[in-house]
Amino acid sequence: MVPGTSMQGSSHFTWRGTAGARVQPRPLWEFTFSHPNGITIDGAIYKSPKIRCDRDYPGRPSSVGCVFPQQHADEWVSGDRASWWGSHVANAQSSGLPVSLHRATTAEVVANRAAACTTAPRPRPTVPGSTEKRECDEYPFASAAEGAASGTGTVRVLNIYTWDGSAYCNMPPTVNQTGEGGWSICLIPASDNRTGGQILNSLYKAFRVIPGDEYSIRIYTNT
Template identity: 35%
Template sequence: MRRGNDSTGEKTRGTEGAAGGAGGDSSSDAFGPRGNPRAFHQSRCRQGRDDGSPYFDVSLDRRMPGVLAFAVRSVWSDQGQVQQPGRPRWFPFLSFPSTNELTNPDGHGKRTQFLNGPIYWSAAGGAHPVVNHFLAAWARHGYEGGYIGYPTTDEIVNADGVGRRQEFTGAAIYWRLNEAYSIGGAIRDKWAAMGGESGALGYPITDELPGVRHGGRYNDFTNGTTAWKPMYERDIAYSLIRCDQALTAGQIGCIFPAEIPLLPYYDPYRLGQLAGHIAAAQASGIPGDYEADLPLHKGTREAETENRDNACKTNPRVPSVRSDRDCDEYPFASAREGAASGGTERTFQGCGLPLVAQNLPNGSPITGPRYSICLINPSHNRSGGGDARWFYHHNRVLMDDPFYVDVMSGSLPTGSP
């Protein structure tokens, strides 16, 4: 994110560490003769204070005046490796300051740039360095002006001894193996409840990203995805409990049947074209959408075979030879509302099939039961099928049980027609 010049003489954030700094300082004043950091260090030694400190002399104080000066000096020195009697500790990684104290665009926070990274200060979080991959991840979301906000901690080593994190006022940034990504809010709460980076999901591998539908958000992790979306609250009666052993002989499981489960398809990398097809089908009036309160229902094994045959296997409009696409149907073959239940067929632009008229000869829209078919990425189709089987089993969805299907971040294939 580029920043224009402000009242402090600030350059863009990408150039604050350049020789000469900001505010018109010469390279000699900033770094010593010919911009040599060693000469800078020696000049500070010669001009040091009475306590023998070669670093916090009048010249450095001039480069960091005001509210930030004491906080930055504290962080800069506290990060050091060696404590010398009578002198503050020195943090060699940041090196020397290269700008004056700068006021951030919000008019409240402050920062000072060092040769190898900045220290940021805010009233809410204090003064903390933000460097390397953490700085890059923070910059992707607008620095302190974005939803991540100001830093509230330095980098913290995680419990696994491998990764690191840094906390901010609005979120956190997690780093592992030279990648750093943001996570916050309800998604982070859910992730933390599942064990965080040490749990089943592992580390985040994307920033928090917007979903296409319903204003949702999601993060991808090493071993899965966690998503959030605003959901309508519903009154659920929990007075009845259903227990059965229909899924695994000898193992009893119980559910609240009034709670209708929702099958999420949120991962655009594993499920993108499948999610795009379902979204288009639901938008055309086919049931399954949570917000429309039109659930699907689990069908029988026999009906599943018939649904699949009618929609794809014996459908004369579906080519028998398909080298790079699978025939996907919605509602699922496993749903009672599948293709064999009757009704009219439909497809969409990009699905690789001849389009079907959606209106009667008199121009009236076709109503009643309907199903959709689309030729999509085989991997997306098979991943979605595996997710559905897992969903049925773990939510104990039996014959005639209702369920919803929710999708985000999907898109139809691009193809002809």
């Protein structure tokens, strides 16, 4: 080393794992230094924060990735991206339903979808002035462990209205509209429902959210 200069480098480790596997290593680096004249130089030890490596991302058994599990997957989303979906999420959270959720297992997702919209009218109505169908949107999401099949309460339809005074969810509101238990449903345009799903999947991928991980989506409005 030359006085007044700095050195830098990188180190790596490899973990391949098997499908469905998870590990939580805590990499440790030990630095030792030597001097040609035998002068004693202190070493150093660095412990990184705990990380999680897995091959347990739903639907992608070959996907391998590592994250800091301490990092909560939390995202603010503009309500303009999917106004109906965003409004339903925001109002459902305001009614007392939990903001922080946990990603469901595949079996829980199937059960949530089967239970969520049984009280929604069929056939699904169309959006006024359009041929686009409405779809049943639920919160907590079907991909959340707190979803409709979790047994924490009953279904609710929020008392929301559009700018022209028409019923927002296209269903009569229920009496019980507050509290942490249960779930909310709303009939929203199919395009909004798809966009909401894309927003949620983007969050899962960005933070590598796997079953059991905590996450939250919050809606803000542009003023």
